[in-house]
Amino acid sequence: MTEEARRAIGKLRSPYCPGLMLEVCPSEPAVILRDSIRQMALDGHESDEIVEWMLANHGEEWRALPRWAGWGMWAWILPPAVLIIGAGVLIGVLRSLRGRRDPDEVDDDGTDVSDDENERLTAALAAWDAEERER
Template sequence: MDSRAGLATLWRWLLAGSILIGVVWWPEVSEAQRRQDRPNAEAAEAAIAQLRSPYCPGLMLEVCPSASAAALRDSIYNLAAEGQTTDDLVEWMLARHGEEWRGVPQRSGIGLLAWVMPPLGLLIGVGVLVGWIRASRARADEVVEEPEEPISETDRDKLAAALREWEATGGEEA
């Protein structure tokens, strides 16, 4: 009887393990694969990639886990399937939720500054750095000039006497 109970327990564990492995490793259709099956999915994905989520502050719409964000993404996919372009989809979402949810600055008007300023700042920074390095090298290359008048004989004698006196005291300061 014990061997049958042990065998039944073993079979239960094997069945539970198989089910667990099946659940974990079961190939699931990813959201990206489901999106690609939709018509004009490229336009919808491009629009979604340009928008921040009004439901998850600080996150882009494409990564927001909220159910409301998923519904908004589905609406964008449906509009794309109807033939709307990426720009139309972005403008539709911004008209409903506000300009502050634009994730990528416009390439015109004041938004153009957001595209121009970072590379311009980088170029200015590199220019300042190169100028500073050149100025540092120029200062390091300057030769220290010898004094035009060498030390006089009387000053030389005074210096020698002071040195002898210092050595006579054992090199200690007075």
């Protein structure tokens, strides 16, 4: 099969199998339609021409890919738009989460820990370090 025929068939749904692409529809009329498309491609028609010929004969509803125009455009626009908006919201949420304090977080200036406690903590950590080294 030529590349043009393959491309054209890949853009069409089958009028003979509900929900299936023309390329996989096993019914006899679909086989005949595929043969006609192959022949048109061999005669030098481009894939877009073949698609338009098929849609003119069978109806617009057999187009597998919505057009990038009119209402069909919404099919293409909305999924990436939702992802982009979602990413925006996500970044916003993450920023707000970054700004929020942990409830168990101590102040950076260390006012929650007295000098005496700080000394005891340092000594305990040093002793623990020494113990670890000995092991």
